[in-house]
Amino acid sequence: MRELLTPAQMGACDAFTINHGTPGIDLMERAGQAVADVAKAMTPKNGRVLVLAGPGKNGGDGYVAARLLASAGYDVRVAALGDTRKLEGDAKWAFDGWNGDVLPATELDTSEFAAYGLILDALFGAGLTRGLDGAAAALVQAVNHAEKPVLAVDLPSGLDGRKGQALGPAVQATSTVTFHRLKPGHLLYPGRALCGAIRVADIGIHHDAISAAGFTAQLTGAYLTEHLFDLSADAHKYARGHVLVIGGPPEKAGAGFLSASVALRAGTGLVTLALPPETMAGSVGQYPALMRARCADARDLARLLRDDRLTACALGPGLTPNEATRQMVYAALDSKTALVLDAGAITAFAGMVTPLFERIMARSAPTVLTPHSGEFKRLFGDSETNLSKIERAQKAARGSGAILVLKGADTVIAHPNGRADCTYVNANAPPWLATAGSGDVLAGIVAGLLAQPDTAHNDPQHQTATVALGVWLHGEAGQPSGPALVATDLEAALQTVLQRVSPSQFIAVQG
Numbered sequence: 001m002r003e004l005l006t007p008a009q010m011g012a013c014d015a016f017t018i019n020h021g022t023p024g025i026d027l028m029e030r031a032g033q034a035v036a037d038v039a040k041a042m043t044p045k046n047g048r049v050l051v052l053a054g055p056g057k058n059g060g061d062g063y064v065a066a067r068l069l070a071s072a073g074y075d076v077r078v079a080a081l082g083d084t085r086k087l088e089g090d091a092k093w094a095f096d097g098w099n100g101d102v103l104p105a106t107e108l109d110t111s112e113f114a115a116y117g118l119i120l121d122a123l124f125g126a127g128l129t130r131g132l133d134g135a136a137a138a139l140v141q142a143v144n145h146a147e148k149p150v151l152a153v154d155l156p157s158g159l160d161g162r163k164g165q166a167l168g169p170a171v172q173a174t175s176t177v178t179f180h181r182l183k184p185g186h187l188l189y190p191g192r193a194l195c196g197a198i199r200v201a202d203i204g205i206h207h208d209a210i211s212a213a214g215f216t217a218q219l220t221g222a223y224l225t226e227h228l229f230d231l232s233a234d235a236h237k238y239a240r241g242h243v244l245v246i247g248g249p250p251e252k253a254g255a256g257f258l259s260a261s262v263a264l265r266a267g268t269g270l271v272t273l274a275l276p277p278e279t280m281a282g283s284v285g286q287y288p289a290l291m292r293a294r295c296a297d298a299r300d301l302a303r304l305l306r307d308d309r310l311t312a313c314a315l316g317p318g319l320t321p322n323e324a325t326r327q328m329v330y331a332a333l334d335s336k337t338a339l340v341l342d343a344g345a346i347t348a349f350a351g352m353v354t355p356l357f358e359r360i361m362a363r364s365a366p367t368v369l370t371p372h373s374g375e376f377k378r379l380f381g382d383s384e385t386n387l388s389k390i391e392r393a394q395k396a397a398r399g400s401g402a403i404l405v406l407k408g409a410d411t412v413i414a415h416p417n418g419r420a421d422c423t424y425v426n427a428n429a430p431p432w433l434a435t436a437g438s439g440d441v442l443a444g445i446v447a448g449l450l451a452q453p454d455t456a457h458n459d460p461q462h463q464t465a466t467v468a469l470g471v472w473l474h475g476e477a478g479q480p481s482g483p484a485l486v487a488t489d490l491e492a493a494l495q496t497v498l499q500r501v502s503p504s505q506f507i508a509v510q511g
């Protein structure tokens with residue numbers, strides 16, 4: 001269930017299934033049944049339901065649901081947008097199966113919306129081709145104004161299922177039922193907020209349909225923990241990897257400490273925190289599990305990176321975006337370690353990305369860039385608005401040679417190969433992760449995971465999955481604290497999450 005399908009890919013899955021012998025009306029009947037089932041759970045039996053049916057198959061699902069709800073005893077009223085005489089194919093079949101009245105939506109008294117227990121939004125789904133205007137826009141605004149529970153069929157009307165954006169007005173749903181698989185628009189903001197609670201219903205799509213139609217990305221999840229390093233019982237600490245984190249000046253030294261301590265927590269065997277002399281002096285006694293090294297400039301860093309036991313390096317949290325940082329990034333790029341570039345190491349290259357990207361592309365070890373949306377714009381500009389966040393991350397990964405982690409409430413992870421099986425969307429991050437230092441923790445988790453031996457030997461799918469696992473673990477770790485979360489809470493929370501999901505549990509010998 002983890003593949004995300006664009007509306008076009010979903011349409012191809014429908015077509016594949018129909019071509020392999022399942023009539024389209026069977027799919028529509030199951031879709032309408034799933035909608036009716038959720039509707040029944042949202043409003044009391046015999047309740048009043050207003051079904052708003054559009055001019056395509058989304059409307060068809062609405063007519064099926066109307067029939068099933070009416071036969072289950074609900075008081076159903078149907079209003080149609082557009083000329084119902086123009087309905088075709090499966091949608092016409094569904095319309096013909098509805099025995100009650102159909103009122104033109106333009107004749108609805110929208111002030112009466114408040115009298116319904118539930119509004120079913122079956123206006124537009126996968127077939128939306130442009131922003132809503134005219135009568136459709138007015139209807140959607142009236143639905144939102146009514147402040148009644150709204151169940152959206154497939155997608156809230158007006159929302160683009162590929163991009164997660166609305167060009168015009170869009171329905172604010174309480175709940176959304178979609179079919180077979182999630183679409184990007186259910187996860188990418190602002191779409192996710194418009195969907196409310198999302199359910200995915202099985203409508204009997206052929207099991208080979210996704211292989212034939214393709215998918216666009218995958219949803220992260222606990223399944224990614226299969227990419228955790230499998231720690232052998234007699235492992236040596238160096239067999240678990242060694243991370244070098246570069247810390248910054250005293251004013252922002254906390255960032256480096258956050259990244260370094262959590263890299264250790266993510267399971268790497270050793271972490272060295274390299275600090276400028278002025279920070280080194282003030283840090284004695286903090287985080288005793290970390291090793292320290294003096295690092296005043298890029299020459300010092302190059303010297304430290306000559307230690308070939310280092311397996312990953314994180315650079316950027318707490319660093320000032322300037323020439324000295326650029327030189328340090330170049331030194332790190334010259335090394336053979338996996339590299340995570342974040343914060344100051346990203347912003348330092350605003351407007352001067354060519355030498356950065358050339359060097360990233362020349363590396364054999366993975367390089368990860370973890371920009372938030374502001375940092376992303378500094379490196380990649382305001383790319384075409386017609387691209388979804390998934391497509392923007394894929395394009396930036398291709399252009400930079402780095403595994404891209406485009407952060408936010410809907411973080412996207414993409415590999416330079418642009419493949420859907422190397423692209424992820426994360427959806428478990430709570431909003432209180434928007435707190436100072438939480439990105440530094442993410443950089444540390446990702447570095448700590450990448451530092452551990454790559455038993456898949458540079459397989460792009462494994463590497464991207466490992467980065468996506470880091471993003472998912474960060475989201476899981478963010479949940480328990482609630483809105484009072486501060487970034488330092490994430491370390492202990494990560495410990496709890498890893499205890500829960502780790503495959504290797506130690507069993508002591510009993511005497």
Ligand SMILES: NC(=O)C1=CN([C@@H]2O[C@H](COP(=O)(O)OP(=O)(O)OC[C@H]3O[C@@H](n4cnc5c(N)ncnc54)[C@H](OP(=O)(O)O)[C@@H]3O)[C@@H](O)[C@H]2O)[C@@H](O)CC1
Pocket residue numbers: 011014015024027028029031054055056057058059060061090123124125126127128129130131132133136153154155179203
């Ligand atoms: N067998 C299957 O495939 C299954 C499909 N299923 C269901 O089908 C849905 C997709 O159906 P669909 O492709 O008919 O598209 P749909 O969302 O109803 O809209 C198309 C209509 O809207 C119109 N229109 C578009 N934008 C507009 C605008 N801004 N303003 C005004 N009009 C606009 C457009 O007209 P046009 O663009 O040609 O002017 C056309 O008339 C999918 O979401 C799922 O619910 C399920 O039953 C499972 C089986």
Ligand SMILES: Nc1ncnc2c1ncn2[C@@H]1O[C@H](COP(=O)(O)OP(=O)(O)O)[C@@H](O)[C@H]1O
Pocket residue numbers: 343372407408409410411429430431432433434435436437438439440441442474
């Ligand atoms: N509204 C939100 N909902 C969920 N996660 C968020 C939200 N805002 C930010 N995050 C996550 O929190 C982290 C913040 O990173 P960043 O912006 O670099 O912060 P900082 O530089 O303060 O550490 C990222 O992992 C991001 O995905």
Ligand SMILES: [K+]
Pocket residue numbers: 058121122123124125152153154155156157
């Ligand atoms: K809809």
